[in-house]
Amino acid sequence: MTRKEPADTPLGDEFHLYDTTLRDGAQREGISYSATDKLAVARLLDELGVGFIEGGWPGALPKDTEFFARAAKGELALKHAALVAFGATRKAGAKASEDKQVRALLDSQAPVVTLVAKSDLRHIERALRVDVDEACAMVRDTVSFLVGEGRRVFLDAEHFFDGYAYDPDTSLRVLDAAATAGADVVVLCDTNGGQLPLGLAETVRAVGERTGFRLGIHCQDDTSCAVANSVAAVQAGATHVQCTANGYGERAGNADLFAVTGNLVTKLGMEVLPTGGAAELSRVSHALAEIANIAPDTHQAYVGSSAFAHKAGLHASAIKVDPLLYNHIDPASVGNDMRVLVTEMAGRASLELKGRELGVDLAGQPEALTSAVNKVKRLEAGGWSFEAADASLELLLRREVDGPQNRVLDNPPFELESYRVVLDHRSDGEVVSEATVKVHVAGKRVIATAEGNGPVHALDAALRQALSPYLSWLDTVELADYKVRILPGHPGTDAVTRVLVETTDGSREWTTVGVHGNIVEASWLALCDALVHKSLSVAGA
Numbered sequence: 001m002t003r004k005e006p007a008d009t010p011l012g013d014e015f016h017l018y019d020t021t022l023r024d025g026a027q028r029e030g031i032s033y034s035a036t037d038k039l040a041v042a043r044l045l046d047e048l049g050v051g052f053i054e055g056g057w058p059g060a061l062p063k064d065t066e067f068f069a070r071a072a073k074g075e076l077a078l079k080h081a082a083l084v085a086f087g088a089t090r091k092a093g094a095k096a097s098e099d100k101q102v103r104a105l106l107d108s109q110a111p112v113v114t115l116v117a118k119s120d121l122r123h124i125e126r127a128l129r130v131d132v133d134e135a136c137a138m139v140r141d142t143v144s145f146l147v148g149e150g151r152r153v154f155l156d157a158e159h160f161f162d163g164y165a166y167d168p169d170t171s172l173r174v175l176d177a178a179a180t181a182g183a184d185v186v187v188l189c190d191t192n193g194g195q196l197p198l199g200l201a202e203t204v205r206a207v208g209e210r211t212g213f214r215l216g217i218h219c220q221d222d223t224s225c226a227v228a229n230s231v232a233a234v235q236a237g238a239t240h241v242q243c244t245a246n247g248y249g250e251r252a253g254n255a256d257l258f259a260v261t262g263n264l265v266t267k268l269g270m271e272v273l274p275t276g277g278a279a280e281l282s283r284v285s286h287a288l289a290e291i292a293n294i295a296p297d298t299h300q301a302y303v304g305s306s307a308f309a310h311k312a313g314l315h316a317s318a319i320k321v322d323p324l325l326y327n328h329i330d331p332a333s334v335g336n337d338m339r340v341l342v343t344e345m346a347g348r349a350s351l352e353l354k355g356r357e358l359g360v361d362l363a364g365q366p367e368a369l370t371s372a373v374n375k376v377k378r379l380e381a382g383g384w385s386f387e388a389a390d391a392s393l394e395l396l397l398r399r400e401v402d403g404p405q406n407r408v409l410d411n412p413p414f415e416l417e418s419y420r421v422v423l424d425h426r427s428d429g430e431v432v433s434e435a436t437v438k439v440h441v442a443g444k445r446v447i448a449t450a451e452g453n454g455p456v457h458a459l460d461a462a463l464r465q466a467l468s469p470y471l472s473w474l475d476t477v478e479l480a481d482y483k484v485r486i487l488p489g490h491p492g493t494d495a496v497t498r499v500l501v502e503t504t505d506g507s508r509e510w511t512t513v514g515v516h517g518n519i520v521e522a523s524w525l526a527l528c529d530a531l532v533h534k535s536l537s538v539a540g541a
């Protein structure tokens with residue numbers, strides 16, 4: 001077994017970006033990776049270019065043992081990262097070479113081993129029930145045994161910050177036992193996650209000065225400061241930082257790999273990933289969320305889909321001049337995109353930028369722009385929401401800009417004469433909805449009736465029946481999602497219903513909105529916008 005150097009990043013072994021998603025991340029309530037999931041996670045982390053991937057605790061967890069066995073058999077061909085096995089030191093009073101758990105670390109064939117050891121006197125005495133001499137011997141023996149077997153060894157000094165505040169000598173003795181036995185890095189762990197950045201950085205600096213050891217940092221997120229604490233530790237001299245994808249981890253979680261890396265790369269100018277790696281952060285974050293079966297956090301720093309989404313009109317007016325005036329970095333540098341949201345908070349600049357995104361040129365059309373802004377504000381005040389309904393917004397903008405010149409909007413694919421929906425509660429308890437629509441299409445008056453399992457379904461079916469002989473594309477179009485929100489009315493008025501309809505034609509999706517006091521009418525408005533939007537794209541208008 002040869003020692004493996006970490007990723008081929010410009011910083012090489014000078015700085016370690018160390019991922020523990022597969023061990024600490026898996027300690028998050030609700031996550032349960034299979035060995036196959038673990039292999040997929042490791043491949044993505046390797047593609048990103050992290051230096052070390054902690055795969056789990058072989059010997060303690062059967063899935064982790066399986067993961068390492070499959071990795072060793074060639075199912076995991078890492079290009080950048082070194083694989084790390086995690087485990088505890090030998091038991092008290094035992095020999096490292098005979099400790100089953102320690103042997104399992106060797107058997108994993110991982111080239112790197114991270115050992116966890118208690119470094120707080122209270123834990124040593126009360127949880128391990130040994131004295132400090134034996135605690136240090138457990139560390140020393142295990143590190144030297146594994147180093148003798150050709151492993152690179154890191155030591156996770158559990159509860160370091162709490163222990164150092166309580167009894168610094170004991171905590172430093174544990175670090176010393178590891179370093180003098182050959183551990184490459186001693187990792188200061190904020191295991192209970194209670195630290196704040198200034199105090200933590202002070203301790204990291206002091207320990208670095210007192211010991212001269214290579215220091216790492218591992219922060220839990222119980223004060224919501226894990227990312228800040230990790231970055232502060234690096235600024236105070238730590239050259240090895242442990243994180244997890246999207247901050248998954250025990251209790252409140254761990255330091256988010258994507259935010260830590262984003263900060264190190266874009267704020268501190270540290271090349272901790274191979275060239276091009278930073279631009280993969282958003283993609284890898286979302287892919288890892290899928291494997292964990294956790295919806296991505298849209299507001300996650302750097303990689304969330306809202307991380308560069310601007311709602312306030314004043315932001316948009318400056319962004320129109322230069323996007324960097326309101327973005328802390330270029331979103332593309334971390335693989336993300338800027339978006340402008342149009343809501344009641346929009347101003348003319350927001351609409352002009354959004355129009356550009358939707359292919360509607362509003363530049364040099366001040367009157368249309370002012371009229372569109374006023375319309376959006378009035379509609380939003382009445383319960384409409386365009387934030388998630390780009391297709392309806394596009395129609396609104398086109399109506400303002402193109403007006404009668406637009407051949408589809410001026411001559412829509414169909415016109416409604418009337419619709420009627422009845423609900424039939426039958427004697428056998430079955431409830432059936434029936435809708436009749438009367439529409440004008442291709443110069444003809446068409447009447448169609450259909451049943452459905454609800455009023456909107458019946459209405460959609462009747463409309464399709466009426467239109468499909470005349471609109472060749474209609475069969476390709478289907479409802480992908482339908483969301484209803486009942487909005488509280490103003491005092492003394494009725495509630496308002498907002499319906500969002502997502503439609504697909506197999507190659508793209510678009511979302512429309514309808515708002516009305518009646519749920520069927522709100523749905524009708526959203527359905528009609530969906531079809532008009534499709535005919536616009538068919539006509540290329």
Ligand SMILES: CC(=O)SCCNC(=O)CCNC(=O)[C@H](O)C(C)(C)COP(=O)(O)OP(=O)(O)OC[C@H]1O[C@@H](n2cnc3c(N)ncnc32)[C@H](O)[C@@H]1OP(=O)(O)O
Pocket residue numbers: 057059060061088089090091092116117118127128129158191250
């Ligand atoms: C801070 C962290 O998150 S570290 C990562 C923690 N991760 C996990 O615990 C997940 C995997 N853990 C497991 O599967 C099990 O807890 C095992 C296999 C490790 C141990 O299981 P068991 O042998 O049943 O012991 P149990 O979990 O009850 O207690 C831990 C034992 O390890 C000892 N121990 C705890 N920490 C250490 C340490 N750093 N070094 C050596 N021994 C330790 C305890 O004193 C206790 O010993 P005892 O049984 O002689 O009293």
Ligand SMILES: CC(=O)C(=O)O
Pocket residue numbers: 024116156157158159189190191192218220
């Ligand atoms: C090692 C570890 O996970 C901790 O101390 O929190």
